[in-house]
Amino acid sequence: MSTIEQQPTQKQYILTASCTAAIGIVAAVSGFLARRDCYICALEQFDDDSTQRFFMRAVFRPMSADIGIERIRAEFPAEVAGRLEMEWAIYDPSEPVKTVIMVSKYDHCLDDLLYRRRNGELNMEITAVVSNHQDLRPMVEREGIRFVHLPVTRETKQRQEARILELLEETGAELVVLARYMQILSDDLSRKLAGRCINIHHSFLPGFKGAKPYHQAYDRGVKLIGATAHYATPDLDEGPIIEQVVTRVDHSYKPEQLVRVGRDNECLALAAAVKFHIERRVFVDGNKTIVFRGS
Structure with a gap:
């Protein structure tokens, strides 16, 4: 032998x-x-x-x-x-990557990450879930994970972002995941989290901005629905792309069906990006990434 x-x-x-x-x-x-x-x-x-x-x-x-x-x-x-x-x-890949997840009211990406963590697919330790709303507190606390409520207004934004940095320092978290966190990070915070903050959004940008992008897509008769996971930067939704997922649709899809497809794509793209990051497969090269997908 x-x-x-x-x-x-x-x-x-x-x-x-x-x-x-x-x-x-x-x-x-x-x-x-x-x-x-x-x-x-x-x-x-x-x-x-x-x-x-x-x-x-x-x-x-x-x-x-x-x-x-x-x-x-x-x-x-x-x-x-x-x-x-x-x-x-x-x-040492056996050591879980300490991670803070940030959410608002949408639960699909958070629920998917919690499931993948629970079944061993994502080797991460979620040190806290931060939200500007209380809606997802029960889901988080059922998992025995700390929930931190940081409501954001124009007056409190700077103070709450300082609290986020304190939380990262306090917990030793290396990674931040914006799992449909519906607040724009300040340029200062984005720079401080460079290369360690992953965001997810639908791939219609910059074409369909604002409210109800899937309804806008339906009105335009789109044939592809996608989602993009990328590192957050001061350039809104334009950071280095880690993963993209696309699904082909047709004229028979109503707006509600497009929304469902979009949710699935967002979960898949975000989970893949997080997995690539915690397995040390991603290198930032200017405003793009090198992602090694092998064994």
Whole structure:
């Protein structure tokens, strides 16, 4: 039996890295891990020709108990990351990602995330659900999750956003999910949450703005209904896209049916985006993303 087969329960880690594209990056990383008796289980890479940036995600496991992850983290900068001016991190995927979810009155995206978390599909610890309304408190508290009511008005918006930042600091939350949170984040808060705040909306924007977008779509006879999950930025609904879901419809769909299709698409797109993020598959590259979808 091979060494790999003898170690089926070895702990795995995820290395993410990005730097200026150059020859020898994969060799440098794989060589570093090999010299420390680490087996690479999966490796994905991409060169963006338009920005000359290189992106890598590697899943590896130490084959010896003598090689601790802290030693690998300590030695990687000096041997590889420093000379390549690399942005990098090593994660333990068994640790749940601490997450704050923000909602208003719509419950479908929240309910879907709670279900996927409950059945083990999303490895996250929901430290709190924040809402500007009380409607979803029973759903949240049934799950044993903290519910924080922060009503927002023009006068209270700045104070409530400061409270959100305090809550993130207090709970150690890394990720914020806007699960149909019907408030516009300030530019300041959007910048502070850059790369760690995921939003969901229907994909009619900027075509059908304002109230009842699905009714507007019906009046225009649309043939595709979609949803977009992206990182929130000061540019409203224009941040780097993580995932999009599209469903084909036809003339027989009434507005109410379009709304139902839209809800399903929103749940699917948001859940996929959250999963990609917590599995460290997403890299922000300017105003777009690199998303590794492999094993």
